[in-house]
Amino acid sequence: MTIPRQVFFIIFPLFLTSCGTTGQMKGSKEAQVHYKLGVSYYNEGSRASALKELMRASELANRDKNIINALGLVYLSLDEFKEAVVKFQRAVELDPEFSEAHNNMGVAYLKMEDYDNAIDEFGKAVSNILYATPERAYNNVGWAYYKKGMYAASLENYEKSLKYSTSFVLPRYNIGLIYFDKKDYRRALAQFKRLVKDYPEYAEARLKLGLTYLKLKKRRLALEQFKTIIKDGQNDDVVIEAERYVELFK
Secondary structure, three states, X not given: OOOOOOOOOOOOOOOOOOOOOHHHHHHHHHHHHHHHHHHHHHHHOOHHHHHHHHHHHHXXXXXXXXXXXXXXXXXXXXXXXXXXXXXXXXXXXXXXXXXXXXXHHHHHHHHOOOHHHHHHHHHHHXXXXXXXXXXXXXXXXXXXXXXXXXXXXXXXXXXHHHHHOOOOHXXXXXXXXXXXXXXXXXXXXXXXXXHHHHOOOOHHHHHHHHHHHHHOOOHXXXXXXXXXXXHHOOOHHHHHHHHHHHHHOO
C-alpha cells in the first residue's frame, strides 16, 4: 500500500441528473457520452482530452451539477485553481447542498493557500447530514487549520474525522505530525508506531517514525525504519529520503 503524505479528498461521480423533455433527454444522452469519455480520459491521465470532452458535455447539459463539478476537478488537476473554483461555485449554485462540490472547492482554496475560504467550504460540506463521506472533509479542514498553525482546531477536526471512519489512515498520520511539530515526541512515537503496525507498507508513516526515533536519540531503531523503507521500495520519493538518512549514519 502506498499512501501519499497528504491527500485532499475529491469526488468524481460518474452519473448525470435526468432531464424532462424529449429534446433535453436527447441532449442528456449525448452529454452522458461525452461525460463518460471525459471521466475515462481523466482516469487515464489524459487531462487535455478529458477537458475537451467535459467542456462539450457542459455545453449540452449546462445545468447538470455533476458535469460542472467534474469539469472543476479537471481544472483542479491542471493547477488552474481559480477556474476550478468558478466551476465548483456554479455547481453549488445549482445545488447548495452538493457536499462533494463544496469539499472540492475547499481543496482548490487549500491549493491557493486561502485557508479561511477552504475551512468555510469544508464546513458547508459537512453541514449536510446526508453527506456520505464527512470524514474526508473533516480531514481536509484539519489540514487547513494545521497550515494556519492552529493545532488545537486541527486536532479537533482530525478526531471528528476518525469518529466517522476509524480506519481512515490520514487523520491518524496527521495527528502524529502535530505531535511531532509540537516536539511532543513521545506521543508522536506512539501514534506512528500504531500506524505502522496497522499498515506496515505505509512508507511515509514509517519515515516519520524513523525521524521520531532520531529525535529521541534512538539511532539504531531509526536506522531500522529507514532500511525497511529502502527494502520495501513502496514509494520512490520516500526511499530517496530514507537513503539520505542512512548515508548520514555512515
